[in-house]
Amino acid sequence: xxxxxxxxxxFASKAFGQFGAVRLLPGRQISRRDLDDADALIVRSVTQxxxxxxxxxxxxxxGTATIGTEHLQQDWLRGQGxxxxxxxxxxSRSVAEYLVAALLQLRRLGRLPIPGGTLGIIxxxxxxxxxxxxxxxxxxxxxxxxxxxxxxxxxxxxxxxxALGCDAVTxxxxxxxxxxxPTVRLLDASRLAMLQPASTLINTARGGVxxxxxxxxGLEQGLFHxxxxxxxxxxxxxxxxxxxxxxxxxxxAGYSLEGKLRGTxxxxxxxxxxxxxxxxxKMEEHLPPSPEPIALPDVGMNGVEYAVRKAFDIRVDxxxxxxxxxxxxxxxxxxxxxxxxxxxxxxxxxAFTVAGADAATAGVLASLGxxxx
Numbered sequence: 001x002x003x004x005x006x007x008x009x010x011f012a013s014k015a016f017g018q019f020g021a022v023r024l025l026p027g028r029q030i031s032r033r034d035l036d037d038a039d040a041l042i043v044r045s046v047t048q049x050x051x052x053x054x055x056x057x058x059x060x061x062x063g064t065a066t067i068g069t070e071h072l073q074q075d076w077l078r079g080q081g082x083x084x085x086x087x088x089x090x091x092s093r094s095v096a097e098y099l100v101a102a103l104l105q106l107r108r109l110g111r112l113p114i115p116g117g118t119l120g121i122i123x124x125x126x127x128x129x130x131x132x133x134x135x136x137x138x139x140x141x142x143x144x145x146x147x148x149x150x151x152x153x154x155x156x157x158x159x160x161x162x163a164l165g166c167d168a169v170t171x172x173x174x175x176x177x178x179x180x181x182p183t184v185r186l187l188d189a190s191r192l193a194m195l196q197p198a199s200t201l202i203n204t205a206r207g208g209v210x211x212x213x214x215x216x217x218g219l220e221q222g223l224f225h226x227x228x229x230x231x232x233x234x235x236x237x238x239x240x241x242x243x244x245x246x247x248x249x250x251x252x253a254g255y256s257l258e259g260k261l262r263g264t265x266x267x268x269x270x271x272x273x274x275x276x277x278x279x280x281x282k283m284e285e286h287l288p289p290s291p292e293p294i295a296l297p298d299v300g301m302n303g304v305e306y307a308v309r310k311a312f313d314i315r316v317d318x319x320x321x322x323x324x325x326x327x328x329x330x331x332x333x334x335x336x337x338x339x340x341x342x343x344x345x346x347x348x349x350x351a352f353t354v355a356g357a358d359a360a361t362a363g364v365l366a367s368l369g370x371x372x373x
Contacts, residue, residue: 001039001275004030008044008341009065010260015268015281016042028235028337035059040274042267043071051076061274065263067091067126067254070175070206085270089126091259093348093369095204096130098253099170100368101314102227103135104305105247106200111225112167114301115139120163122186123173123205124149131170137367138304148181164194168202175206189214192224200225200246204253207232212241219244229253235336242325249317250339258348261286291347293373296356303361307370311352316344 001020005012006027013022025034027046032053035041040061043049049062050073062077063085077084103119106112119135121128124146132142145163149155163169176183187201187210195201195218203210207230216238218224227247231238234251242248261283272279294310296303317339324335349369357365362372 002037003040003042003271004034004038005042006030006044006047006065009042009264009267010257011264011281011286012042015264015279016040016271018268018280019271019275019277032057040271042271045071047071049073049077054080054082061085061271063087063267063270065090065260065267068174068206083274085267085274087263087266090262090266091254091256092126092130093350094254094256094259094346095127095172096134097256097308097312097349097369098204098229098314099131099202100134100138101308101312102202102247103138103140103168104308105314106168106227107301108305109246111198111200111246112140117141117168118143118166120145120158120166120169122146122160122163122169122171124155124157125172127204128170128172131172134368137364138301160191161194164191165196166199167196168200169195170202171205171209173205173209175208183209185209185211187211187215189217192218195224197223198225200227202227203231204229206230207234212238216240216244235333236329237321237325237332237336239325242322247314247318248321249314250321250336252317252340252343252346255340255343256346256348257287258283258351287351288345290351290353293353293355294370296354296361299358299361303357304364304368307352307354307365308349308368311349311370312346 003016003020003022005024007024016022027044030047035057038059041059042063045066045068048071061083065087067088069086107114117140119140120143121132122145124144135142143158143163143166145160146157150157173183192214212231225246228245229249230251265283268279268281294307320339324332353371353373354365355373
């Protein structure tokens with residue numbers, strides 16, 4: 001096989017090279033002419049895979065090493081008999097841990113009572129459900145909103161107004177353009193106005209779910225706060241959003257090392273199934289040694305906050321993107337992609353051991369995934 005893959009997929013050459021010759025390309029630059037002799041294409045979310053890209057090629061397998069599939073024209077692909085695979089669930093823990101770090105940062109800023117505050121979760125799929133579990137572990141009361149799941153499973157969904165009325169609100173929905181429950185501009189001006197004064201909106205889902213100009217307008221008026229990892233128009237970085245957001249990060253909520261490697265392994269598994277072979281590349285063999293143990297200087301929620309910050313300091317990513325905001329627009333776009341391509345090694349909580357915790361603190365940390373020493 002000839003396999004074209006996004007160069008940002010870690011270990012792509014080794015993992016996919018079991019099944020053929022691998023050629024790595026920048027995801028945003030993959031074009032029709034790159035696929036003339038290709039049998040398989042494996043991408044991330046920055047590559048739009050549609051009839052314009054693949055029409056007339058010999059590509060018979062398309063995989064995305066991401067949980068989202070909005071960048072794939074799936075009906076057309078399947079209509080052409082092209083096999084499609086995704087990495088659903090690969091970075092759910094990574095995104096949920098980003099949320100924990102964000103929520104504890106809001107606590108540090110005095111904007112969210114933990115324990116005791118409320119968190120509205122819009123979208124209760126894999127990630128939303130895990131976020132809910134972790135939020136409850138640290139002492140937040142969760143108000144879930146998911147009408148599609150309510151219809152399918154009898155899930156008890158709060159109203160959108162109830163979810164938006166919480167101390168913090170987090171989005172975990174796909175970008176859906178049509179049907180009974182579209183999510184494009186789900187939070188427009190009228191719904192952003194339903195946020196409580198001084199509350200915080202967190203978006204790690206899809207940029208098109210929130211009307212960015214209206215979001216910026218509300219932030220400039222001081223009506224609410226925002227933590228944003230995604231926005232419409234990436235890789236452009238909206239200056240007004242960066243200036244007014246409490247935290248802004250370059251679409252890296254799901255960028256833990258484990259999450260990335262799970263995506264690679266899932267794509268290798270899918271390729272193996274496609275060719276009728278066996279995948280011999282396993283992520284566990286490529287993880288570095290565990291980090292040094294974390295010695296807690298405090299207990300209770302302060303101790304939890306300390307451990308989480310040692311594992312993942314969300315302020316580092318915020319500072320990195322703010323560091324390029326004085327550049328011209330073209331350079332900001334380049335730097336957005338550079339920050340993602342050169343992203344630091346970020347381990348999940350499960351890689352860390354914590355020492356010095358009392359029983360109550362240890363219970364919270366263990367429930368979040370930390371090891372106890």
